[in-house]
Amino acid sequence: MLLLIPGPVQTRPEVRACMAEDIAPWDEDFRAEYAAMRPRIVKIAGGVEGQHVSLPLPGCGHMIIESAIRTFVPAGAKLLVVRNGGYAERLARLAETAGRVVVALDGPDDVPMSPERLAQALAENPDCGHVALVVSETGTGIVNDPNILGPVIAQAGRRMICDAVSGFGALPFSLAAHPECDVVVFTSNKCLEGLPGFGFAVAPIVRLEACRGQAGSWVMDLADVYDHALKNGFGSFRFTPAVQALRAFGKAMEIYEAEGGQPARFARYSRNRDVMYAGLKALGFTPYVAPEHQGPIIVNVYQPVDPNWSLEVFQRKMKARGVILSDFSSTKKPSMRFGCIGAIGEEEIRFALKQAEAVLAEMGVGQRAAA
Numbered sequence: 001m002l003l004l005i006p007g008p009v010q011t012r013p014e015v016r017a018c019m020a021e022d023i024a025p026w027d028e029d030f031r032a033e034y035a036a037m038r039p040r041i042v043k044i045a046g047g048v049e050g051q052h053v054s055l056p057l058p059g060c061g062h063m064i065i066e067s068a069i070r071t072f073v074p075a076g077a078k079l080l081v082v083r084n085g086g087y088a089e090r091l092a093r094l095a096e097t098a099g100r101v102v103v104a105l106d107g108p109d110d111v112p113m114s115p116e117r118l119a120q121a122l123a124e125n126p127d128c129g130h131v132a133l134v135v136s137e138t139g140t141g142i143v144n145d146p147n148i149l150g151p152v153i154a155q156a157g158r159r160m161i162c163d164a165v166s167g168f169g170a171l172p173f174s175l176a177a178h179p180e181c182d183v184v185v186f187t188s189n190k191c192l193e194g195l196p197g198f199g200f201a202v203a204p205i206v207r208l209e210a211c212r213g214q215a216g217s218w219v220m221d222l223a224d225v226y227d228h229a230l231k232n233g234f235g236s237f238r239f240t241p242a243v244q245a246l247r248a249f250g251k252a253m254e255i256y257e258a259e260g261g262q263p264a265r266f267a268r269y270s271r272n273r274d275v276m277y278a279g280l281k282a283l284g285f286t287p288y289v290a291p292e293h294q295g296p297i298i299v300n301v302y303q304p305v306d307p308n309w310s311l312e313v314f315q316r317k318m319k320a321r322g323v324i325l326s327d328f329s330s331t332k333k334p335s336m337r338f339g340c341i342g343a344i345g346e347e348e349i350r351f352a353l354k355q356a357e358a359v360l361a362e363m364g365v366g367q368r369a370a371a
């Protein structure tokens with residue numbers, strides 16, 4: 001089966017094979033294996049060993065995002081959320097539920113947040129100490145680039161929290177170049193092409209030390225993850241981890257490094273995106289995002305207005321032909337997403353486009369444009 005969803009992504013057989021063994025997480029051999037992964041994670045984030053630290057936490061992306069918010073934003077404090085998409089809305093909900101006060105900077109969901117608007121919002125809200133942003137908005141495919149917005153946040157003397165879940169490892173980012181960044185978070189199962197089960201935060205050590213004890217949660221306190229490692233070693237866990245997923249992530253990092261790291265992955269996904277974007281347009285679909293704002297992670301198109309159209313039927317028929325697509329959209333106007341990430345290349349994208357063409361013909365969907 002070919003997964004064309006924005007996570008969990010298609011993985012390589014060597015990665016999946018790591019799940020086939022029983023492992024004791026506290027065994028000394030596995031401790032060494034895990035401890036060796038942590039500096040590699042820091043490196044992928046462009047951090048500096050000794051200044052930044054990786055903080056793995058079993059669970060999904062939402063869990064590591066909430067952990068980041070809880071750890072760095074004090075309870076009751078205000079957080080400016082760049083809210084221009086479905087995942088940003090989720091981030092805002094996580095923050096509010098955790099008792100942080102969200103000040104939303106809303107924007108259209110088909111263009112990245114502009115640095116000018118962010119600067120203005122920061123000037124109007126001097127009491128927002130942090131800005132949280134979703135880097136690659138998985139609902140639409142736009143990218144709020146921290147390399148553009150980070151300097152605005154630094155200029156205003158505020159701190160940045162990056163939900164980099166969907167693009168981490170593929171989009172260029174270096175923690176060392178962003179002293180305003182408190183934390184960048186991501187998961188095992190997106191652009192690093194591992195299996196689901198782990199979230200990761202990478203953060204400056206000085207900030208963790210300054211933020212001890214304010215998470216209001218033991219499980220989600222990243223400062224406690226750090227303190228535990230200091231006390232018990234960087235190969236130790238606080239609680240039972242998704243240990244096979246972690247081993248698989250180690251294998252996935254090996255493959256990532258061998259492929260050529262971030263530049264290579266960015267290039268492969270960009271190529272996937274180009275083929276997908278052009279192919280969907282050629283089929284008659286209307287892209288949700290203009291080419292100049294289209295990121296390399298997912299391509300989103302409007303659902304056709306044709307009376308024969310049904311996302312459910314399309315999704316089911318594509319699955320019968322070996323291609324799994326998302327069966328929901330998170331945009332206000334009905335759309336659908338095609339993932340460009342995972343252990344796939346342009347042949348797989350072309351295969352999926354061919355199946356889509358056949359399915360549309362079978363369904364009798366002639367009117368494929370948005371309106």
Ligand SMILES: *Cc1c(COP(=O)(O)O)cnc(C)c1O
Pocket residue numbers: 006007060061062063087134135136137138163164165166187
């Ligand atoms: C996938 C994703 C998440 C996390 O999703 P989970 O289902 O909790 O793993 C968060 N933010 C973005 C931008 C994502 O793409």
